[in-house]
Amino acid sequence: MNNNKSKRALLGGSALALLGAIAAPTTVSAMDGASVLQEKCLICHTRTGDPEAPYSRISQQRKTPEGWHMTINRMQRLNGLVISPQEKQAVIQYLADTQGLAPSETAPYRYVLEQQPNVVEQDIDPAYVEMCARCHSSARFGLQRRTEAEWKLHVNTHMAINPTTELHALARDRSWYDIALNDTAPKLAKDFNFHDAAWKKWQAAPKPELAGRWSVAGFLPEQGDYSATLTITPTSNNRFELTLDGHFVDGTALKGSGKAKLYAGYEWRAQLNVNGTKMRQVMAASEDGQQLTGRMYQVGRDEMGGEINAHVGTAIAGVSPAAIKQGAVQEITIMGSELKGNVSLGRGVSVEKVLTRDNDRIVVLARAQKNATVGARDVRVGQSRDQQALAVYDQVARVAVVPAESIARVGGNGGLVPKVQSTYRAQAFSAGPDGKAGTADDLNLGYMPANWSVAPFNETAEHDKDTKYAGSIDQQGIFTPGDAGLNPERKFSTNNLGNLKVVASMGEGDEQVSGDAHLLVTVPVYIKRAVQ
Amino acid sequence: MTFSRLFKAVALMGAASGAALLTGCAANPMAEQGMKAGGHEYVLTVTRPNQLHIIDTETKDVVRSCDVPGTFGSGSIASSPDGRIAYVLTAGTEKVVGFDIRNCDIVFAANQSINGERVKTFVSLAVSNDGKELYTVQNPTRKLNDRYDVLQPRLAVYDTAAGLNAKPLRTYPVDRRITKIAVMGDGRIVLGGADLTAINPNTGEVKMLSKIQNWNRAGSWVPPDAFAMFNQGEHVGEYIMPYFTIKWNGAPGDMEKAEFWWGMNRIDLASGEVEETETVPFEFIVFNWITDPLNKDILYGAFNQLSKHDISKKETVAAVDLDHTFYSINMDSNRTIYIGGASSDISVHNPDTLEKIASIQLTGDMSSADLRVVKLH
Missing domain, CATH: 2.60.40.10 (Immunoglobulins)
Incomplete structure (x- = not known):
């Protein structure tokens, strides 16, 4: 996805790079969180007597701020926890700072924190795919660290909260609970080890200083590429105000401002208003404090977003x-x-x-x-x-549509869940020295405008007229799916689902070149989690 | 594969939970209307938000709708042998409520989640041949201050005369993952799970009836994916557990040479005779099967199609597209086919032509609910 060569940035003068000077975090809010934790969580959780892991269940886990947020939400929903938003925030901050994940531990799974759409997780151990990642992402457990005893208790939580887990396909054909308890939990404890040295090392390391001016480049599906200056001003410990001031590629001004929180010394979470639209930034500061990288997306329309990269200094x-x-x-x-x-x-x-x-x-x-x-x-x-x-x-010889695999979801039509669009970009290549397109020496020409259309993915899609019902694509490469609900015009009154190709074409006549990507238009997601 | 995903979708249902309250019967203008006894047949099903509907097979009219206390469970239904009492799994599958279908009176209620346990039942509901005992398979967990215990599943035996606060008379440990159960002629209970076993409800003794996931076939057969979420078969006194399997004719995993098969484990409940056989090649999804009372080799199946199969020839004889997806299928003694589940209408069909002959519109979606046929005495 990040092979757009135009997005490479160059660091400027060394004086400005000094803005990335390092400072250690103070612990005021951490203390607040600790006392709220004792007051609220120890109503049920118990003291273990072990100063290294003082609280039952809690002290044996590490996770992201989103992970802790989900846990506290569950405690409110299922276990009667009463906690104010401020108290909740303090506990999340405290736990993410003291029992969080190191940058190296979150690096493989940034996509899920960034709410990136259309990620196909690759190379996941089949043992995890069958036991865990068939219901949720592998990032869901990849972004947690637990002791073996704690992973086992987590299996029990699954059985209690989602008792039909063991009846699903790929569960009912095996002793799912026994395998989860005796094979999967020990494996998780090894692969996602609570005691991994990375966290201790990161806790001891100096943390990036984010205050100052950053050079930002990014992309948004509806507006295109942009550049801007991000100005970060600290307001209190781990809290910031920010402004974004720049232009989209077509010259339209980009003005944004908002607030941000920093967790675990590097997890940047901002909520801001950009040209009248509410947006979120999920970024990670590099360990050397020279970069912030991540994604910015619309609140409530996660798919409408794109990469954002900030660098210290001119570039x-x-x-x-x-x-x-x-x-x-x-x-x-x-x-x-x-x-x-x-x-x-x-x-x-x-x-x-x-x-x-x-x-x-x-x-x-x-x-x-x-x-x-x-x-x-x-x-x-x-x-x-x-x-x-x-x-x-010399000429465009090949077009690749990014992403290659994608999903859009029907919605709206009076239902509670809105449509989920999908967005595409056309990446052009010339043939390179060998004169043949599709070979390793193809020259990447970056993203280019294209003529967008959809086509049936296969004979079944053609027969079922998926292109007529499943939705349409505009000339910005944004696909909008059809309405949710039964469609009496379709066979079996089926929903407006479809199996499509998204086609991007460039050039005219003999020089026309096109490429395509796969799009499944499918059902709404009714339960959305911070970590899917 | 698609097959598995669709089954999974159904398995995901019925996981809702909530507190149950006895709310009494629905105010229904039909409540005073008489019903025919003497073995007259009625179709029973449950719709969301949570109503039990009683439908006359002769008129295809909804005779009565009873409000079921609690949130929708799985809509599983078991009936007393005289057809009068319908036991419905409700309250997120944690509770069983028995209705007199002649007047919606609640005559039995068992909250299974007691003694600090949360007890779920995955469609496992059956009544003894004399109507005196009700059986469920319970899947308990216990919530402690900061953790959950996962407890051994068990067969629970209730006295159907125990009233509105029934507690199990006795329980016996059983395997995990048990869904559909049924009572055999000898009083033992078929437990459909990883394998088919029978449990004696007086001693707890469990015997293997038919190995499914642990079958002993040669290596070229893949252990089947067997699953049943719907109760039916009362029109011929049988229990059917469908399965899907693959036979590798080339190397394992060589899909080009592989054969894809539907199969079934079918038990004649009166005699206890068990069949395990491939039925027809996999061509389309069938959620449930029923047997033609005139010819055991003829099966009818439903999902997106109503289909008719001759398993002696291992072929699909006929199939008609349905108006939409349905899950469950059943048959009355005139061999009229009823197809329900999923949406809010029951599709009624002629078994010989498969032609749709009626439609019964209900007030809500049946989703995973059973479609049972009872003879009222």
Whole structure:
């Protein structure tokens, strides 16, 4: 997904990099959380007498802020916990800080915290797929650390709360409970070890200082690429105000402001208003404090979001489009922050005219020579350089639709659950030195505009007229599924489900090239969790 | 695979929970209406939010609807031998309530979640041949201050005359994962789970009837995926547990050469005779089967299609598309087919032509509910 070469960023001057100076967190809110925990949680949980693990069940687990949030929600829903929002927040902060996960422990599973749609989890141990990850993501348990005894008690929680678990396909054909208790729990304790040294090491490490100005680049499905300056101002311990000030690639201003919380010294969670739309940021600060990376998405429409990357200091954050055809004259937008100095687009590509210029955005009219060498070149603005950021190509030889596998969900139509859209981008490639498309030396030209359409995925979809009922795609590559509910026009009055290809086409006539991705239009999700 | 996913969807139902209150019978203008005895047949089913409906097989009219206390369970129903009392699993499958179907009076109630336990029953509901005992399979857990205990499942035996606060007379340990149960002619109870076993409700002795997941076939057969969420078969006195299996004709996993089969374990409840056989090649999903009383080799199945199969030839004889997805199927003594579950209408069909001859609209969705046929005496 992150193979958009235009998203590479370059660090600027070393003085500004000092903004990423490190500071250790203070413990004021942690103390608050500790006392709330004792007051609220020890009504049921007991003291173990072990100073290393003082409370039953609680002290034998580590997880993300979202994980602790879900646990406390469950205590409220099922076990009669009465807790104010402020108290709840204090306990989540305390537990995420003192019994959280190290950056290295969350790294493989960021997608689930970021609410990324259309992730197909790969290479999961079949033992986990059959026992656990057939109902929820593998990230759900991958983002937890428990002792073996605690993993076993967690199996019992499943049996008590979801008693039909052992009747599902891939459960009823085996002694699910015995396997879960005697095989899966010990394996989890080994693979997701409570005592993993990573956490102790991270607890002892200096934490990133986030206050200051950051150079941001990102993408949103409805508006496209953007660049901005993110300004972070601390308000209290682990609490911040932020502003986002920049432009979308088409020149539209991007203005945002909001508040953020920081957990475990690196987990950034912001709620902000961007051009009138409520959005969330889920980012992780790098251990060296030089980057914040993650995703920004609309509140209530998780699928409408995209990657966001923030770097300390000046940088070219992206070039859009990231390719120019031999002999072509076209506008190219360079995004970043503190963009000062002359623009250079590399050998064979000249800047005809600077059309617009801001601190975070320069639009130029560029001309590629007819005989410019095919390949990528660096883009420079003054002292800033973005390596291999602009490609010159002869022709688009291949189009890849991203993501390759996707899901949209019917909704609306008077029901409580809204439609879940899906969004696509078309990634272009030229054939590369071997002249053959689809080989390893294809030249990545980045994302390009395309003509979007849907087609039946197979004969059954064609026969059932899925393209007529399942939904439609617009020219921004945003697919909107059909209404929820039985459709009497369809065979068996079935829902507006469908099995489709999302097709992106570029070029005309003989030069037309297209690519496709798989889209399943399926049923709504009625229960949505912070960690699915 | 799709097959498994759909079964799973059904398994997920009936997990709701909630407190149960005895609310008495529904105010229904039909309540005073007389019913025919002498073996006249009625179809029983449950709809959401939680009503037991009594439908006359002759007129196809809903004669009476009784409010079931508590939140919807699985809609499982067992009937007394005289057809008068319908026992309904309710309150998130934690409670059984017995109704006199002639007037909606609640004559029996057993809250299974007592003594600090939370007890769920996965459709396992049956009445003894003399009507004096009610059987459930209980799946208990216990909530402690900060953890749950998972307890041994057990057969619970209730006295049907115990009234509105019935407690088990006795219990016996059984395997996990038991769903459909039925009482045999000799009084033992068929337990359908990983394998088919029979338990003596007086001694707790369990004997193997038919191995399913532990079957002893040669290596080219995959141990079957057997599952039953719906009770039926009373029209011929039998118990059917459908299964799905694969036969590898090439290397295990070679789908090109593999055969995909429906199969069944069928028990003649009177004689105790057990069949285990592949029925027809897998062509489409069938949720439940019933046997034609005129010919044991003819089965009818329902899901998206109503289908007719001749298992002596291992072939599907006929299939008609249904208006939508249905789950359950049953038959009265005129061989009229009733197809229900899932949505809010019962589809009525001619067994010879499979033609739809009537539709019975109900007030809510049946979802996982049983469709039972009782003879009222």
